[in-house]
Amino acid sequence: xxxxxxxxxxxxxxxxxxxxxxxxxxxxxxxxxxxxxxxxxxxxxxxxxxxxxxxxxxxxxxxxxxxxxxxxxxxxxxxxxxxxxxxxxxxxxxxxxxxxxxxxxxxxxxxxxxxxxxxxxxxxxxxxxxxxxxxxxxxxxxxxxxxxxxxxxxxxxxxxxxxxxxxxxxxxxxxxxxxxxxxxxxxxxxxxxxxxxxxxxxxxxxxxxxxxxxxxxxxxxxxxxxxxxxxxxxxxxxxxxxxxxxxxxxxx
Numbered sequence: 582x583x584x585x586x587x588x589x590x591x592x593x594x595x596x597x598x599x600x601x602x603x604x605x606x607x608x609x610x611x612x613x614x615x616x617x618x619x620x621x622x623x624x625x626x627x628x629x630x631x632x633x634x635x636x637x638x639x640x641x642x643x644x645x646x647x648x649x650x651x652x653x654x655x656x657x658x659x660x661x662x663x664x665x666x667x668x669x670x671x672x673x674x675x676x677x678x679x680x681x682x683x684x685x686x687x688x689x690x691x692x693x694x695x696x697x698x699x700x701x702x703x704x705x706x707x708x709x710x711x712x713x714x715x716x717x718x719x720x721x722x723x724x725x726x727x728x729x730x731x732x733x734x735x736x737x738x739x740x741x742x743x744x745x746x747x748x749x750x751x752x753x754x755x756x757x758x759x760x761x762x763x764x765x766x767x768x769x770x771x772x773x774x775x776x777x778x779x780x781x782x783x784x785x786x787x788x789x790x791x792x793x794x795x796x797x798x799x800x801x802x803x804x805x806x807x808x809x810x811x812x813x814x815x816x817x818x819x820x821x822x823x824x825x826x827x828x829x830x831x832x833x
Contacts, residue, residue, distance in 0.1 A: 595635020
């Protein structure tokens with residue numbers, strides 16, 4: 582404060598939260614919707630994604646998960662917001678965090694999928710969509726655009742609530758979503774992030790699958806810096822890919 586330096590604390594939602602873990606470990610109907618279920622009926626961790634530093638523990642479309650994340654942001658903002666050096670709060674976005682969605686195929690549990698159908702007034706064909714695989718097939722066939730838009734709206738609402746909490750504690754503070762490692766996940770690289778000839782505008786197509794609507798976030802005065810990585814001592818193929826995305830005009 583005395584030196585006039587502005588600091589932006591950073592948080593990464595990549596670890597378990599005690600309140601949510603109590604529900605998850607208890608299991609039963611109450612735990613439905615808490616974890617991101619893919620079309621194979623398994624969670625992110627259930628597919629063997631055991632990371633050392635973090636992981637996609639929870640489904641960020643679940644209202645209880647959003648409330649728990651919002652509470653953490655509120656605690657940090659309340660704790661430090663009275664300082665003149667508090668410039669806002671930064672959330673790290675990468676492939677091992679539940680601050681965004683893993684891809685377009687997650688969150689196919691009963692609770693989340695039924696909320697989607699109800700809130701978008703989407704009609705399903707006769708007969709039940711009992712399995713995650715059937716639901717994903719229906720989405721691809723009949724409801725892909727509403728599904729993607731609904732998810733981005735829910736994630737944008739979460740970010741806006743966090744922004745409001747930060748601003749309430751200190752006028753002029755901002756919420757930053759830092760995507761430096763957003764493009765490093767193996768699943769995304771294998772699906773959409775490999776340079777191609779002829780080139781495709783994969784970056785624009787990819788971000789909404791993760792729940793990111795950059796135009797909507799910009800309108801909400803939420804800062805999303807352009808992802809750029811400087812790496813050394815890596816294989817030529819990875820180096821070429823990093824250079825490709827560092828210079829990609831679509832990301833600009």
